[in-house]
Amino acid sequence: MTAFDFTAVVWVLSFLAGFLGALTGLGGGVVVVPALTLALGVNIKYVIGASLVSVIATSSGAAAAYVREGFSNIRIGMFLEIATTLGAILGAYLAGRVGTHALAIIFGLVLIQAAFQSFLGNKSSEQPAASDALASRLRLPSSYPVDGKREEYGVRNVPAGFGLMFGAGALSGLLGIGSGAVKVIAMDRVMRIPFKVSTTTSNFMIGVTAAASAGIYLSRGFIDPRVAMPVMLGVLAGALLGAKVLVRARVRTLRAVFAIVILALAIEMIVNGITGRV
């Protein structure tokens, strides 16, 4: 393949990945990694390096829009980033030690989880919970806009959420993804933070988490300019378009179809990892 053909094909695949990632809320990383490793046979270490930088781009690019809406909670984000950045350093360190085949298998398992979450859809958490003592002492509770008024919400189970965030950071550093799905579970399900606040704060945190492992990726040579360039530009353009379309699109059917595609990719990643073809 010539450099021009490779760049063009990778850009198109990354654009689609960014677009679908934004529409389904899964993020571009979980789509772009299997697409490039399976379709083009690019070594998974180059792909996760490129994916990680595109994750920073989409997270930061979308942040301004989210901030305007007034959902994200900067204190919750900043506090939990202590856990995600430490996890990300551990994950990036492990990514250098773990072999290519094992990375493919772990990635496949994470994809299966993503497929299920996408298929079931994200149910908003029930009634806002009352804060517990630790959350109040950390001043995490706040308010968010509901039907034009600002509604108060509480925060619970800070240690469990913090621990899960460490895991989310480790996955992000190990696989070059944003692991927004795990971050949302930690905030929405465990800490009982309203769903809208959880997703926007998660997006805010993804860039900082990824930056913690980016230096390690760079020094290990995971970030190759010839691969990262079309991936970053493609995913970013696709994600920006996806975010625009999202406002008008009906995503339920799309999510279900997408879940099946992700599941197929997951199985192929795992099989290829076991037989040593990835």
Added chain:
Amino acid sequence: MDDRRLETVIGRLLQTGVLVSAATVLTGGVLYLVQSHSGRVDYRSFVPGGPSFRTLSGIVLSAAHLQSQGLIQLGLLLLIATPVARVALAVVGFALERDRLYTVVSLIVLLILAFSLIHAT
């Protein structure tokens, strides 16, 4: 300075960082394609590139010589720096709000990021 204003300033900083970085990567990318569009590429096996793509000084040097791949890496470095700048701005913002707890929290995150980046490169 209150939380909403701080978040707005941070949001704008992030957007600008991404824009500048994407423009730099695009410039390097166009240059790369003009120079070596018909060269054969194969990324099946993982071979880490030289120091000019892996270290801070190497990247800055090769970008200063307007080498296409050095420019791309410089753009990606700017991108990585964007969230770091975001955390640094939060430290200043919380300090201006006289919020001691969250000044310390953001400072811890900043130190973790700095440790990771300095340790690696």
